[in-house]
Amino acid sequence: MSALLDVRNLHTEFRTGAGLVRAVDGVSYTVDPGETVAIVGESGSGKSVGAMSILRLIPDPPGRITQGQILFDGRDLLRLSQVEMREIRGRDIGMVFQEPMTSLNPVLTIGRQITEVLEQHQGADRLAAERRALELMEMVGIADTGRRLKQYPHQLSGGMRQRVMIAVALACNPKLIIADEPTTALDVTIQAQILELMKQLTLRLNVALIVITHNLGVVARYASRVNVMYAGRIVEAGSADAIYHDPRHPYTIALLRSVPRLDQPRRARLDPVDGQPPDLTRLDGGCAFRPRCRFAVEQCGEARPALAPTGEAGHFAACFRSDELVAARDVAAREVAA
Amino acid sequence: MSGDAVETPLLEVRGLAMHFPVSEGIVLSRKVGDVKAVDGVDFAIKRGETLGLVGESGCGKTTTGRCILRLERPSAGQILFDGQDISGLGRKDLVALRRRMQVIFQDPYSSLNPRMKVGDIIAEPIKVHGVEPDANRRRARVRELLSICGLDPKFADRYPHEMSGGQRQRVGIARALALDPEFIVCDEAVSALDVSIQAQVVNLLEDLRERFRLTYLFIAHDLSVVRHLCQRVVVMYLGRIVEMADCDELFDNPLHPYTQALLSAVPIPDPRVEATRDFRPAPGEVPSPINPPSGCVFHPRCPMAVEGCKRARPVLRELRPGHWVACSEVQ
Numbered sequence: 001m002s003a004l005l006d007v008r009n010l011h012t013e014f015r016t017g018a019g020l021v022r023a024v025d026g027v028s029y030t031v032d033p034g035e036t037v038a039i040v041g042e043s044g045s046g047k048s049v050g051a052m053s054i055l056r057l058i059p060d061p062p063g064r065i066t067q068g069q070i071l072f073d074g075r076d077l078l079r080l081s082q083v084e085m086r087e088i089r090g091r092d093i094g095m096v097f098q099e100p101m102t103s104l105n106p107v108l109t110i111g112r113q114i115t116e117v118l119e120q121h122q123g124a125d126r127l128a129a130e131r132r133a134l135e136l137m138e139m140v141g142i143a144d145t146g147r148r149l150k151q152y153p154h155q156l157s158g159g160m161r162q163r164v165m166i167a168v169a170l171a172c173n174p175k176l177i178i179a180d181e182p183t184t185a186l187d188v189t190i191q192a193q194i195l196e197l198m199k200q201l202t203l204r205l206n207v208a209l210i211v212i213t214h215n216l217g218v219v220a221r222y223a224s225r226v227n228v229m230y231a232g233r234i235v236e237a238g239s240a241d242a243i244y245h246d247p248r249h250p251y252t253i254a255l256l257r258s259v260p261r262l263d264q265p266r267r268a269r270l271d272p273v274d275g276q277p278p279d280l281t282r283l284d285g286g287c288a289f290r291p292r293c294r295f296a297v298e299q300c301g302e303a304r305p306a307l308a309p310t311g312e313a314g315h316f317a318a319c320f321r322s323d324e325l326v327a328a329r330d331v332a333a334r335e336v337a338a
Numbered sequence: 339m340s341g342d343a344v345e346t347p348l349l350e351v352r353g354l355a356m357h358f359p360v361s362e363g364i365v366l367s368r369k370v371g372d373v374k375a376v377d378g379v380d381f382a383i384k385r386g387e388t389l390g391l392v393g394e395s396g397c398g399k400t401t402t403g404r405c406i407l408r409l410e411r412p413s414a415g416q417i418l419f420d421g422q423d424i425s426g427l428g429r430k431d432l433v434a435l436r437r438r439m440q441v442i443f444q445d446p447y448s449s450l451n452p453r454m455k456v457g458d459i460i461a462e463p464i465k466v467h468g469v470e471p472d473a474n475r476r477r478a479r480v481r482e483l484l485s486i487c488g489l490d491p492k493f494a495d496r497y498p499h500e501m502s503g504g505q506r507q508r509v510g511i512a513r514a515l516a517l518d519p520e521f522i523v524c525d526e527a528v529s530a531l532d533v534s535i536q537a538q539v540v541n542l543l544e545d546l547r548e549r550f551r552l553t554y555l556f557i558a559h560d561l562s563v564v565r566h567l568c569q570r571v572v573v574m575y576l577g578r579i580v581e582m583a584d585c586d587e588l589f590d591n592p593l594h595p596y597t598q599a600l601l602s603a604v605p606i607p608d609p610r611v612e613a614t615r616d617f618r619p620a621p622g623e624v625p626s627p628i629n630p631p632s633g634c635v636f637h638p639r640c641p642m643a644v645e646g647c648k649r650a651r652p653v654l655r656e657l658r659p660g661h662w663v664a665c666s667e668v669q
Contacts, residue, residue: 042532043503157623187394188559192603192619214533217605221612240609256607258537260566262589263606269544270566272537276502292534 002074003030004175004208005054010068012046012053015061019281023049023063025232028307033175034206036199038223038240040213044277046232047212051178054210055093056085073175091121094169094207096198098181101161104153110137110164111149117171136167141197159190166198176208183218195222216259220244225314228252231278231288234307238315246326248310248317250293253329287319295321295328346421347382348521348553349406354379354415354425356401360628373627375401377577378415380654383570385520388547388554390568390585392561392600396624397574399557403523406555407441408432419521437467440514444526446506450498456509457494460484463516483512486549488542504535511542515550523555528563540567561604565589573597576627576635579654583661593663595640596620634665642667 012024024046031037041047052058053065056077070077077088089095097103104113114136115129124132130149137145140163153161162182169177179198183191199222202209211223219226219240226243228236228251236249247253254273260266275292286301287293293300299320307316310323319325357372376398383389391399405412408424417425424435443449450459460480470476481491487508498506507527514522524543528536540563546552558564564571564585571588573581573596581594592598599620606612622639625631631638637647646666654664 042534159623187624188561188603189394189599189620190623192605192617193621195605196617196619215605216533216607217612220607220609221605221617244607244609255533258534259607260537260540260562261606261608262562262565262601262604263608263611266566266586270537270540272541273534274538276504277532277535 003071004033004035004073005031005210006069006071007050007054008069008071010050010053010070011066012049012058012063013066014049014063016281021280022232022283023280024053027068027229027232027234029227029234029237031176031208031210034202034208035225036202036209036211036223038211038213038219038226039229040216040219040226041229042214042277044231044280045229047229048180050229051180051210051212054178055089055095057089087121090117090168090174091172092174092176094172094174094177096162096165096169096177096179096182098184101153101158103165104161106153109150109152110156113164114168114171117168121172132171133167136171137164139170139201140164140167141193142167157190158186159194162186162190162194163197166194166201170201170205170207173205174207176210177202178210178212180212181214182211184213184215191218198222216256228255231280231283233288233304233318234316235289235318236316237307238311242312242315246311246315247329248315248322248325249289249319250295250321250325251289252317253325254292254294257332295319295325297321345384347418348385348387348420349555350382350416350418351402351406352380352416352418354402354405354417355413356398356405356410357413371628374577374630375627376405376412379574379577379579381572381579381582383521383553383555385553386547386551387570388556388568390564390571391555391557391574392559392564392571393574394559394600394624396576396627398577398627399574400525402574403441403525403555403557407439407523408435433467437469437517438519439521439523440517440519441523441525442507442510442514442527445530446503446510447498447530449510450506452498454497455494456484456496456498456501459498459509460494460512460516463513467517469517479516480512483515484509486515486546487512488538502535503531504538507531507535507539508542511539511546515546518550519552521553521555523557525557526559527556529558529560536563543567561589561601573600576624576630578635578664579662580636580664581662582654583658587658587661591661593657593661593668594636594665595642595668596636599639 008028010024010027014021014023027050039047054070111133114133118124118129134145142148142163183194223240226240227234230251236252257271258273278288287304290296290300305318305320307318310317355378356376357374359369360371361367362370393399404410412425416423457480460483461476464470464476480494484491489508528539556568568585571585572579575596581597592601620639633649634647634652637643652664652666654662656662
C-alpha cells in the first residue's frame with residue numbers, strides 16, 4: 001500500500017529580526033490512508049509549521065519552504081499552482097485548528113460556513129448544500145440542527161464551535177484531516193467528547209488524521225504512530241507502543257518521565273527535563289538537545305544525529321547513543337519505581 | 339505544632355458568593371440578572387497546606403481566588419484570614435494585608451511589564467510597601483530572590499522578552515516572594531508552560547513551600563498536577579463545591595459523579611492503559627451561570643440523576659471523615 005501523504009526532507013525557514021530560524025529542518029514522514037499519526041512537541045519544535053507547510057499556508061515573507069517534497073496521493077503539493085492548491089485545501093485535506101473562535105468567520109452563519117465549502121468545491125446548489133450541512137451537523141453531534149444552522153459562531157460554546165470546524169473539515173469527504181491542537185483550548189470533559197468524535201468519524205469514514213499536540217495523554221489514546229519533534233526535527237518516530245514503552249531518544253524518555261500520571265502512585269518529586277528550550281536562532285552543528293541531555297558525549301557536539309532504525313521495525317531515533325541508552329533508561333526507571 | 343483541632347486555619351471561607359450583574363441595552367442599561375460566578379462556597383486552608391481548587395472554565399475557581407485576594411469585593415460571605423474577616427476591608431487595610439498574601443498568575447507573558455527590567459519588576463513590591471528604602475540592599479534582595487527561584491542573579495538587568503516562558507514564570511514567583519508572604523494563590527501557575535518546563539516549576543513551588551513554610555491555594559484544571567502538589571482538593575462546578583477531600587482520598591475514591599466524569603476524561607500518557615480503559619465522556623456542556631439548572635446544577639449531565647435532583651439543591655455532606663460530597667444520591 002502506498003502512503004497517502006509522503007513528506008520528504010521538508011525545510012521551512014523564517015527570516016526574523018533575531019536571525020534565520022529553521023522552524024522545520026529536514027522532516028520526513030508518511031501517513032497511510034485512514035491512519036492516525038500524532039506529531040508531538042513543545043512550543044517552537046516546528047510541529048505546527050510543519051503541518052501548515054503541507055497546506056502551503058506559511059506566510060511569505062517572513063516564511064519560506066526552501067526544500068523538500070510533499071507527495072499527497074502521488075502529487076507533489078509544492079509544485080502545484082496557487083489555484084490548484086486551493087482546490088486541495090478543504091476538499092482533499094480538511095483542517096481543524098486550535099481556536100475555533102478565530103478560525104470560523106464571525107460574520108457568517110454556521111450554515112453558511114459549511115455550505116460555502118460545498119458550493120466552492122463540489123459545485124453544489126444552495127438547497128443541496130443546506131441539506132448536506134444539516135446531515136454533517138447531525139453527524140458531529142450537534143442537536144437542534146435547524147436552529148444552529150442560522151446561528152453565528154459567537155452564539156456557540158467552544159465545544160460546539162469545534163464540532164462545526166470538524167463538520168466543515170469533513171464536508172467534502174477529504175482523505176486527510178490535519179488537526180492542530182484541536183482540543184487544547186477546551187475543557188477536559190469537552191476535550192474528551194471532541195477527541196472521541198474525531199476518532200469515531202475518522203474510523204467510520206476512513207479518513208487519515210494528523211494530530212498535532214503537546215499532550216502526551218491525547219497521543220496515547222488516539223494515535224497509532226507518533227513522531228516526536230524537537231527544534232525543527234523529528235527526533236523519534238515509531239508506533240505509539242514503541243514510543244511509550246521503549247523510547248530510544250533522551251528527549252522522549254525525559255518528557256515521558258516528567259509528567260505526573262493519575263494512574264500511578266504519587267511521586268515525591270517530579271523528574272523534569274533540565275535546562276531551557278532551545279533558541280532556534282542559535283543552534284550549532286551538534287545535536288540540539290545536547291545542552292539538556294543527561295547522556296550527551298563529545299560526539300553529540302560534532303554533528304546532528306540522523307534518524308536511524310532502532311528497536312522494533314519502523315522505530316527510529318535520532319541519537320548516537322540510542323542503543324546503549326536502553327540499559328541506562330531501565331535502571332533509572334527501576335530507581336524511580338523503588 | 340499543637341496538632342489538634344484547636345489550631346485555627348490560616349484561611350477560612352464561609353458562604354462566599356460573588357454575583358456579577360448582567361445588563362441589557364446600550365442607552366438605557368438595566369440589570370436583567372446575575373452571573374452567579376461563586377454561589378455559596380465554604381472551605382478552609384491550614385497553615386502550610388496546599389489546597390487544590392479544580393474545575394472547568396466558568397466554575398468560579400478563579401473568581402474565588404480573586405475574592406480571597408480581595409481583588410474583588412464578594413457579594414456575600416466571610417473570608418477569615420488568620421482569624422480576621424477581610425471580606426469588607428477598605429483600601430488602606432488591604433495594603434497591609436497584601437504583604438501577607440500574594441499571587442502567581444497563569445501567563446508569564448502578560449503578567450510581567452514588558453518595559454521594566456526583571457530586577458525592577460521584582461523590586462517593585464518591596465519599594466511600594468516601603469520595606470527596604472535602601473536601593474543597594476534592595477538590589478541585593480532581588481539577586482537573592484532570583485537565585486532562590488533558580489535564576490542567574492544577572493537576569494536582573496534583562497527584560498522579560500529576553501527570557502523563555504519558564505524563566506519568566508520564575509520571575510513571577512520571585513516577585514510573589516519579595517514581601518515574604520505567608521499565603522500565595524497560584525492561579526493556573528504552571529498551565530501555560532511546556533511539558534518539559536512544567537515539572538521544573540512544580541518542583542520549585544514545592545521547595546519554596548517547605549523552605550518558607552508557605553500556604554498555597556493552587557487553582558488549576560490539570561488534575562495530574564493538582565494530585566502531585568496538593569494535600570487537599572476542592573472540586574467546583576458552576577459556582578459551587580461538589581466535592582472536597584484529602585488528595586489521595588479524592589483521586590482514589592471520587593464519589594461525586596462530576597468528579598468521576600472529570601477524572602475519567604483525563605487521558606493517561608500510556609497507550610496500553612488507554613486501550614483497556616472504559617471510557618464514556620460526560621454528555622453535554624457546562625450550562626450558563628446566568629440561568630443555572632434548578633436543584634443540583636449538574637443534574638442535566640449526570641448519569642445518576644433522579645427526579646429529586648431537579649428540585650432540591652444538594653448540601654455538602656461529610657460522607658467519610660474529611661470527605662465532603664454535594665450529591666443526594668451518593669451514600
